[in-house]
Amino acid sequence: MTKLDAGLLGAAIVLAxxxxxxxxxxxxxxxxxxxGAARRVLVPFSGAxxxxxxxxxxxxxxxxxxVLVPAYLLIVPLRYGEDAPLRDEVKLAMPVLEAVEHxxxxxxxxxxxxxxxxRTLTHALRRLWEVxxxxxxxxxxxxxxxxxxxxxxxxxxxxxxxxxxxxxKPTPAAARTAA
Amino acid sequence: xxxGVGKTYRMLQEGRHxxxxxHDVVIGYLEPHDRPETSALAxxxxxxxxxxxxxxxxxxxxxxxxxxxxxxxxxxxxxELAHTNAPGMRNEKRYQDIDEILDxxxxxxxxxxxxxxxxxxxxIAELTDVRVRETFPDRILEEADEVVLVDLTPEALQxxxxxxxxYPQERVDVALQNFxxxxxxxxLRELALREVAEDVxxxxxxxxxxxxxxxAVAERVLALVTPExxxxxILRRAWRSAERLGAQLDALWVxxxxxxxxxxxxxxxxxxxxxxxILGAHFVEEEGDDLVATVRSVVYERGTTYVFVGTPDESRxxxxxxxxxxxxxxxxxxxxxxxxxxxxxxxPEEVR
Numbered sequence: 001m002t003k004l005d006a007g008l009l010g011a012a013i014v015l016a017x018x019x020x021x022x023x024x025x026x027x028x029x030x031x032x033x034x035x036g037a038a039r040r041v042l043v044p045f046s047g048a049x050x051x052x053x054x055x056x057x058x059x060x061x062x063x064x065x066x067v068l069v070p071a072y073l074l075i076v077p078l079r080y081g082e083d084a085p086l087r088d089e090v091k092l093a094m095p096v097l098e099a100v101e102h103x104x105x106x107x108x109x110x111x112x113x114x115x116x117x118x119r120t121l122t123h124a125l126r127r128l129w130e131v132x133x134x135x136x137x138x139x140x141x142x143x144x145x146x147x148x149x150x151x152x153x154x155x156x157x158x159x160x161x162x163x164x165x166x167x168x169k170p171t172p173a174a175a176r177t178a179a
Numbered sequence: 180x181x182x183g184v185g186k187t188y189r190m191l192q193e194g195r196h197x198x199x200x201x202h203d204v205v206i207g208y209l210e211p212h213d214r215p216e217t218s219a220l221a222x223x224x225x226x227x228x229x230x231x232x233x234x235x236x237x238x239x240x241x242x243x244x245x246x247x248x249x250x251x252x253x254x255x256x257x258x259e260l261a262h263t264n265a266p267g268m269r270n271e272k273r274y275q276d277i278d279e280i281l282d283x284x285x286x287x288x289x290x291x292x293x294x295x296x297x298x299x300x301x302x303i304a305e306l307t308d309v310r311v312r313e314t315f316p317d318r319i320l321e322e323a324d325e326v327v328l329v330d331l332t333p334e335a336l337q338x339x340x341x342x343x344x345x346y347p348q349e350r351v352d353v354a355l356q357n358f359x360x361x362x363x364x365x366x367l368r369e370l371a372l373r374e375v376a377e378d379v380x381x382x383x384x385x386x387x388x389x390x391x392x393x394x395a396v397a398e399r400v401l402a403l404v405t406p407e408x409x410x411x412x413i414l415r416r417a418w419r420s421a422e423r424l425g426a427q428l429d430a431l432w433v434x435x436x437x438x439x440x441x442x443x444x445x446x447x448x449x450x451x452x453x454x455x456x457i458l459g460a461h462f463v464e465e466e467g468d469d470l471v472a473t474v475r476s477v478v479y480e481r482g483t484t485y486v487f488v489g490t491p492d493e494s495r496x497x498x499x500x501x502x503x504x505x506x507x508x509x510x511x512x513x514x515x516x517x518x519x520x521x522x523x524x525x526x527p528e529e530v531r
Contacts, residue, residue, distance in 0.1 A: 067408070074457065085459025087422070094415060101412070112408035114450060115457050131453075132446050 039066035040112070042134040044125055046073040047092075049100055050140055050148065052170035057138040060166075061109045066135065068109050070100045073124040074117040086117060121149065122156045129162050137161050141169035186290035186329045187258055191220040193288050194256045198224065207255035207280065207287070208242035208273075214344065224256070232265050239265040244276045248283040255280055255287050261295035261313045274315045291315065293371040302370065328375040333364035398426035401483040402460075403474065405432060406440060406447035409489055411454060413520045417487040418458045420518070428460040429481055433473045436466050471507045478512055485516045 041061045043054065049070070061068040072093040074086050097113050104111045114132075118124030139157055140148035149157060154167055187210060198204045206226045209217075227250055230243035241264050247255050257280070262273040270276050277287050293299065297314040304310045320326060331339075337355065339345055346354055402417035404410035414430050421428040430451065440448060455462040463481075467473030478486065491504040508517050 083456050086457055087459060090418070090458060091422070094419060097415070110408070112447075113411055115454055117457055131449055 038110070039064050039135040040069050040133065041066045042069045042071060042128075042137045043100075043140075044071045044073055044116075044121075044128070044137070045140055045148070046075070046121055048096065050143055050170050051103075053138065053140040053148075053168045054100060054103060056168055058104050058107045058109050060136065060138060061104070062107060064136075066109075068104045068111050069114060069132075069134065070097060070104070070111065071114040071116050071128060072097050073121050074115060075121065075124070076117050076119055078119070082117075082119070090115065122153055122160075125157070126160070134163055137163060137165040139165060139167050141167050143170050185331065186292070187214075187217050188220060189327065189329050190256050190258065190288050190290050191217065191224070194224055194254065195220065197254050203253040205247065205250055205252040205255055207247045207257040208259070209256065210258045216344075225252075227255075230268075232267060234265050234267070241265055241268055242273065242276055244269070244279050247280055247285065251283070252285060255285050257287055257289045260289040260291040260319070261315045263313050272313075272315065274319050293367060296320065299370060326375055328371055330368065330372070333361050333368060336364055337361065397482075398424040398484045399482050400424065400426045400428045400485040400487065401474075401478060401481065402428065402430045402487040403433075403489070404430050404451055405489075406444040406451065408447065409522055410447070410451055413487055413489045414451065414454055414458065414460065416520045417485075418460065420485065420487070421460075424485070426485070428458065429463055429477075429483065430455050430460050431463045431465065431474065431477050433470050434464060434466050436468060470504070471511050474508065475511050478515055483515060485518065486512065487518050487520055489520050490522045 041057060041064070043049070043057045045053075054070075057068060057070075060066070074089045074093060076082055076084065076086065080086075093115055097115065101111045101113050114128065116124045116128045118127050137157075139154065141154060142148040142150055148169075158165060158167070191209075194204045194206070204224060206221060206224050208229065209221055209226065227243060227247050229240040230246070232239050232241060242257060257273065257277055260274050260277065264270055264273060264276070270279070274289075277289060280287055294311045295314050296317060298317045300311060300314055336345075340351055340354055343351065398421075400417050400421040402410075402414045404414055417430075418428055420426075432448070432451070452462050454460075463477060465473050465477060474486070477483070486508060488505065488508065505517060505519055
């Protein structure tokens with residue numbers, strides 16, 4: 001092998017290594033593995049979700065290798081049939097749900113979001129439980145009079161939830177703009 | 180809609196109008212039901228003699244298909260499309276006779292009640308507690324050049340029944356207590372109206388897709404979904420675009436023939452259906468081996484102008500060997516916008 005050949009070979013190897021590096025860098029990060037029977041952490045909410053609650057739910061899901069299921073609950077007004085489309089309500093829910101999803105994915109937690117509806121928040125929750133299984137529920141308590149489930153709803157939740165339930169109340173001082 | 184609303188009468192009116200316009204019209208088969216008004220309207224229209232067949236001790240009259248074809252009019256009026264022919268006839272059903280007449284180049288106007296439509300059989304049985312045996316395939320309705328609904332309010336139909344214009348007086352009370360109950364007639368009427376409305380919509384779509392009028396009259400968005408979590412986002416993104424465009428939204432899942440869903444996929448699919456209801460989207464499930472061909476068929480059927488698809492799960496090797504799904508969609512759906520919804524989890528800056 002001449003010096004020139006060796007030089008070309010060296011350049012080719014360097015080029016190949018560079019290409020591999022470039023290709024490797026361009027490849028998206030590996031997806032978080034979700035096994036067939038992954039645990040599911042439900043975070044039901046409506047209107048807004050306090051970031052403290054969301055972050056806690058994300059931490060729990062991450063620690064358990066679980067899928068986070070943020071569920072935006074919609075109330076179907078009595079003047080509509082239960083299966084009526086809820087365009088206006090969905091318009092409000094959509095950006096909040098996207099933001100929640102975004103935050104969880106940034107934290108590396110797989111997400112399987114839902115929008116569920118019912119005549120009341122608890123009715124919507126019950127409908128969701130009837131068709132899907134969850135391993136843990138993280139329910140936000142109200143803070144500064146807004147967001148989260150009210151006392152009555154929380155009492156119902158604790159009495160009827162089909163699985164381990166965690167009610168999270170952020171300190172009023174820490175209450176920030178919803179996710 | 181139902182017996183007694185005036186279908187035969189309307190068919191004869193159409194026949195007379197065609198005759199008055201100089202067309203050669205015959206009656207292939209008429210069931211006058213001993214209604215004088217109907218018989219009077221048939222006067223002056225040529226009647227092709229019926230074929231008499233013996234069935235045991237019974238003599239049954241059926242349409243003489245060969246005689247109608249030999250006569251070769253421009254238009255034949257044939258009553259009771261869903262009728263079952265007497266045993267021994269060449270065709271089991273009258274709609275098959277009509278197929279033969281149409282094949283011979285003769286136009287046909289026929290009549291049928293909505294409860295005979297095959298796809299509505301279960302719904303009708305549920306509504307009326309009566310299982311209709313004489314059905315006809317939906318394709319007959321789809322192939323018809325025109326479908327006219329002969330509508331009558333349930334109250335008016337009951338009035339006609341009481342006046343003896345539908346059945347002989349001795350059968351009226353029994354009829355009113357059974358099939359002709361107000362709620363049943365209302366349900367049948369609703370079904371008939373809906374069926375015709377869907378038919379009109381389907382025809383409009385066909386017109387839109389006519390090669391000479393490729394310009395769609397409205398935007399329509401189609402989201403391709405699979406029973407996995409990321410499809411929730413695809414459907415939501417598609418909905419947001421549909422809202423901005425003032426478009427209808429369809430969600431399509433193409434199921435592989437014979438594919439069995441595991442529990443997780445079943446939950447995912449049910450969740451997608453629920454989301455579709457909340458969003459006011461139409462969930463369409465089609466079976467097909469060839470994803471792109473199935474999507475193409477749905478796109479042209481529904482007049483889709485936008486297709487939303489998730490980032491395909493294709494390895495680079497598979498993409499090189501078999502081609503990319505997105506490229507195939509772009510190639511097979513000319514004139515349709517394709518939008519790929521990225522998987523947020525794939526964004527490098529978002530995973531820490």
